[in-house]
Amino acid sequence: MEVLQMSQTQLQERVEQELERNVALEQIEPDGGQVAAPSSEDPPDEVPVERPLSVGESGEDFERARTFEREFDESSWHRVTRRNDDDRNTKMEMLASAPARRERLSEQLRQQWDFAEGTPSMLAAGKWLVDCIDDDGLLNADLATIAAQSANAQGGPFTEATLAEVLPLVQQHLEPVGVGARDIRESLLLQLQSKLDVDRWVQPPSTEDRAAIGDAIVMVRDHYDDLLENRLPRIAQQSGFTLERVDAAKERLRRLTTSPGRDLVDDDPLRVMPDAMIEYDAEHDRYVGALCDGPVPPLRVSKSYSEMADREGIDAGTRTFLQEGIRSATWLIDAITQRRSTLMRVVQVVLDRQRDWFDQGPGHLKPLPMTEVADTLGVHVATVSRAVSGKWLQTPRGLVQLRKFFSGGTETEDGESVSWEAIRTMLQEEVDAEDKAHPFSDEALTGRLKLRGVTIARRTVVKYREQMGIPPARRRRKHGGGATR
Numbered sequence: 001m002e003v004l005q006m007s008q009t010q011l012q013e014r015v016e017q018e019l020e021r022n023v024a025l026e027q028i029e030p031d032g033g034q035v036a037a038p039s040s041e042d043p044p045d046e047v048p049v050e051r052p053l054s055v056g057e058s059g060e061d062f063e064r065a066r067t068f069e070r071e072f073d074e075s076s077w078h079r080v081t082r083r084n085d086d087d088r089n090t091k092m093e094m095l096a097s098a099p100a101r102r103e104r105l106s107e108q109l110r111q112q113w114d115f116a117e118g119t120p121s122m123l124a125a126g127k128w129l130v131d132c133i134d135d136d137g138l139l140n141a142d143l144a145t146i147a148a149q150s151a152n153a154q155g156g157p158f159t160e161a162t163l164a165e166v167l168p169l170v171q172q173h174l175e176p177v178g179v180g181a182r183d184i185r186e187s188l189l190l191q192l193q194s195k196l197d198v199d200r201w202v203q204p205p206s207t208e209d210r211a212a213i214g215d216a217i218v219m220v221r222d223h224y225d226d227l228l229e230n231r232l233p234r235i236a237q238q239s240g241f242t243l244e245r246v247d248a249a250k251e252r253l254r255r256l257t258t259s260p261g262r263d264l265v266d267d268d269p270l271r272v273m274p275d276a277m278i279e280y281d282a283e284h285d286r287y288v289g290a291l292c293d294g295p296v297p298p299l300r301v302s303k304s305y306s307e308m309a310d311r312e313g314i315d316a317g318t319r320t321f322l323q324e325g326i327r328s329a330t331w332l333i334d335a336i337t338q339r340r341s342t343l344m345r346v347v348q349v350v351l352d353r354q355r356d357w358f359d360q361g362p363g364h365l366k367p368l369p370m371t372e373v374a375d376t377l378g379v380h381v382a383t384v385s386r387a388v389s390g391k392w393l394q395t396p397r398g399l400v401q402l403r404k405f406f407s408g409g410t411e412t413e414d415g416e417s418v419s420w421e422a423i424r425t426m427l428q429e430e431v432d433a434e435d436k437a438h439p440f441s442d443e444a445l446t447g448r449l450k451l452r453g454v455t456i457a458r459r460t461v462v463k464y465r466e467q468m469g470i471p472p473a474r475r476r477r478k479h480g481g482g483a484t485r
Helices: 008-021 060-071 085-097 105-113 120-131 143-148 160-173 184-195 207-222 224-228 232-239 243-253 303-310 316-353 355-360 370-377 381-388 420-433 442-451 458-467
Strands: 025-027 276-281 286-291 299-301 392-395 398-401 409-411 417-419
Touching: 008 025, 008 316, 025 316, 105 120, 105 160, 120 160, 143 160, 184 207, 207 224, 207 232, 207 243, 224 232, 232 243, 276 316, 286 316, 299 303, 299 316, 303 316, 316 355, 316 370, 316 381, 370 381, 417 420, 420 442, 420 458, 442 458
Parallel strands: 276 392
Antiparallel strands: 025 299, 276 286, 392 398, 409 417
16 A cells, blocks of 8 residues: 555655665666676675665674675675666766755745844844745744744844835845845835836836836835736726736736745646556557556566575574565565556546547546545455545646546436536536626526536535636726737
8 A cells, every 4th residue: 555655756756765775676777687606706785775675774784694695605606686886876966966955945945134234223124024034935923923932032032113224125135035024015015116216227128118017016005905806997096007007017927926935936836657558559549548657667586685585594583684684675575566557547538438538538528436436446445545646647637646637526417427527617617708808707608507517506606706806807807908719
């Protein structure tokens, strides 16, 4: 169950760890992993091992095994797979090529503040403020609370007035712009004002861009609540702007970030390694799957250590150590084999039951409960759940989570089964196609789905809309010239 639940990357890491710590487990090389037996003139090389198998081992059993290995009769050394220097060099090259872990935001901001200039009291207060910045780049509390918590701070305690005086200096010194703001509104204003700062220009903004930035500052400063609720006509009425100016300013705001600190700490998304590859077989008009287990090398139990464990004359401690390693290696090999078999059987069920999805797309996903798959395969539902957990499929329609294909659903008015995931796809399609000047209300979306044969309650539409991050109609509405079909 443990190995079955692992993703491809996790399994690869587990195998690498076991190869390093278990002397009885070895990797089968592409050429068969065999080397010629040593001649009588050359003593057998040692199989390099770094540490004993068992956690907490004193090391005595391990050293006994190495001593016994040296004294082992040369004629008994058949074909031993060795982890040579090339293998180690390859691993070191992979580690050297891996991107370095980024420092935490707090560490980077402290390093920036270390270059600030000012009086010792100002620098101490600024450092305390820097320590109170969260991962989004915003202060995690109001100044009164931060001041009350500064009793044990270096150079503290600090009054609220002192922190308020130092805060603008912190905001001006830290990068990226917007870090150190008290809330999103202040962060947006800092970012907008920096666009008009001549000293920061790499390339001067156009006249139209400067005008849009100025209007955006007014909207964020004086009409923030209306902006959040997309009440653009009201902003135009109160500010004296035309709707075109309001739309231009709103579009300029889209280039800003509400979490400036994430620019320093968010690494690139982790690359997903598919567990299985799905391809279309045109000759037989079917989809076929194959496991992508290339990164996980083929394994076997070391023949030499198996023979050592069975050899007469070794002491009980060495024999026990070797037997533990052999059992652990056998367990891992069997678990990986079982994982491959179970995962392939689950994938085959998906190919059989979800043919319409592969042919026609997300809107044709069928309900497929895990209990039904478990009954089909004759296994417990927990086994199916672990088999699909964290697994990805490379399909003709892109990279897809295996769990996506397992969903409940309902029936259309025509009696066809449709999954909840397919209904979400339909909902997204309706929102994408609506007239943005007159977006569909939740009641209207319910009616649109009914026209497509799907009858669900309005509250279900609201729940799915919120889960999908689709704002309500009033916030989707575009005003003036921004209305499009």
